Amino acid sequence: MLRHPPTAGTDFSDPFLTLSDLTMSDTADRIRTILAQHAKLAKDASTLTEDADLYQAGMSSHASVNVMLALEGAFDIEFPDHMLTRSVFSSVGAIRSAVEELTGA
Amino acid sequence: VNYARRLGGGTGVAGIIGALQPPCLPARPAVPQATELAERLAPALQAQGAGVRVGIDTVSVPAIAESMARFGERFLARLFTPQEIADARAVEGEPARHERIAARFAAKEAVIKALDLPEAGIGWRDIELTRGPGGRPFLALHGRTATLAQAMGVREWAVSISHERDHACAVVVAVLGADAATPADGGH
Numbered sequence: 001m002l003r004h005p006p007t008a009g010t011d012f013s014d015p016f017l018t019l020s021d022l023t024m025s026d027t028a029d030r031i032r033t034i035l036a037q038h039a040k041l042a043k044d045a046s047t048l049t050e051d052a053d054l055y056q057a058g059m060s061s062h063a064s065v066n067v068m069l070a071l072e073g074a075f076d077i078e079f080p081d082h083m084l085t086r087s088v089f090s091s092v093g094a095i096r097s098a099v100e101e102l103t104g105a
Numbered sequence: 106v107n108y109a110r111r112l113g114g115g116t117g118v119a120g121i122i123g124a125l126q127p128p129c130l131p132a133r134p135a136v137p138q139a140t141e142l143a144e145r146l147a148p149a150l151q152a153q154g155a156g157v158r159v160g161i162d163t164v165s166v167p168a169i170a171e172s173m174a175r176f177g178e179r180f181l182a183r184l185f186t187p188q189e190i191a192d193a194r195a196v197e198g199e200p201a202r203h204e205r206i207a208a209r210f211a212a213k214e215a216v217i218k219a220l221d222l223p224e225a226g227i228g229w230r231d232i233e234l235t236r237g238p239g240g241r242p243f244l245a246l247h248g249r250t251a252t253l254a255q256a257m258g259v260r261e262w263a264v265s266i267s268h269e270r271d272h273a274c275a276v277v278v279a280v281l282g283a284d285a286a287t288p289a290d291g292g293h
Contacts, residue, residue: 038175061214062168069176069183081228081249 027105031095034074035059038066050093055086064089071095077102156281158259160219162211163274169207170199184229185209192236207273208266209234215264215277216244220257225250234264234275242266244277258282 028050035054036045042058059067067089072078077099079088088098099105172180181190185206193205212234217227231250237243244262246254261280266273 060168062164062172062210065184066172066175069172069180073176073179080226081231082226084228085226086223 027099028092028096030074031071031092031099034067034070035092038070039063048092050096051091054090054092059089061086067095071099075099075103158219158221158279158281159276160215160217160279161274161276162214162218163272164207164211164214166200166203166207166268166271166273169210169273170203173203173206181206184213186230186233186235188235189233204268204273208268208275211273211275212242212244212264212266212277215275216246216250216262216279219277219279220254220259222253225253227253234266254279 032045032048035041035048039045039054039057039059040063041048041054048054048057054064064086068079068084079098079102083098083102088094185193189206189209193202193209196202196205213229213232216232217223217225227250228248231246231248233245233247234242235245242264244264246262258281259279260282263278263280264275266275268274
């Protein structure tokens with residue numbers, strides 16, 4: 001789905017950048033901000049690639065619950081039970097696709 | 106013993122899992138979830154005789170206190186049943202209340218570990234740590250999680266919790282080898 005290897009930021013000099021890329025990147029950056037506040041990662045959340053494993057980066061299952069509650073508040077969504085899985089919260093990209101599913105983006 | 110036959114005639118594991126899915130699930134999580142669950146369930150369903158599964162979890166009490174401060178009532182209401190919240194509030198003092206909430210959180214995690222269900226999509230309030238006569242803690246499972254545990258052959262649960270200042274932990278044991286007709290929701 002991405003034409004490029006996942007990167008932390010958005011390359012605005014990319015001539016093939018589309019509106020959809022911008023929306024995706026905005027959501028991903030909001031997710032990174034929430035991760036910085038709640039995930040208790042061992043590394044700087046703003047440098048996380050889309051597919052970096054958050055549990056490997058130090059997120060505990062309790063921290064993932066904080067992330068879930070913060071996401072619900074920030075995006076005005078509620079994760080249904082069937083989405084309360086380890087994998088849904090395992091990376092910026094996985095969280096983004098779940099958030100987009102719930103916001104209908 | 107063929108538990109699959111006992112549980113649902115000719116439906117098999119896929120049929121049981123299919124029956125557990127709410128009809129409104131979006132396509133993306135439903136498909137891999139059912140496959141993964143069926144793969145995990147199969148060994149338990151095919152198990153010969155009784156067995157046990159154990160799960161343990163340790164929780165930082167200060168981290169729980171921090172979550173309660175950050176998210177307020179929403180943290181409690183989203184994760185804990187009214188009974189669990191009432192049990193936690195029945196003790197004097199914030200630190201003791203935090204310890205009780207932390208122990209209940211650990212028990213929920215320990216159940217998920219015991220049955221190896223991190224990808225099952227378990228509602229937090231489906232797993233309840235409650236108290237029996239004499240104050241002994243026991244587990245009550247509800248809703249889809251109770252159905253799932255029963256399908257995996259859980260006949261009985263045992264649970265023990267502990268807390269000491271900054272840490273709370275819970276250990277749970279699931280006794281397998283159930284008659285499918287026995288309810289899996291915890292009571293003794």
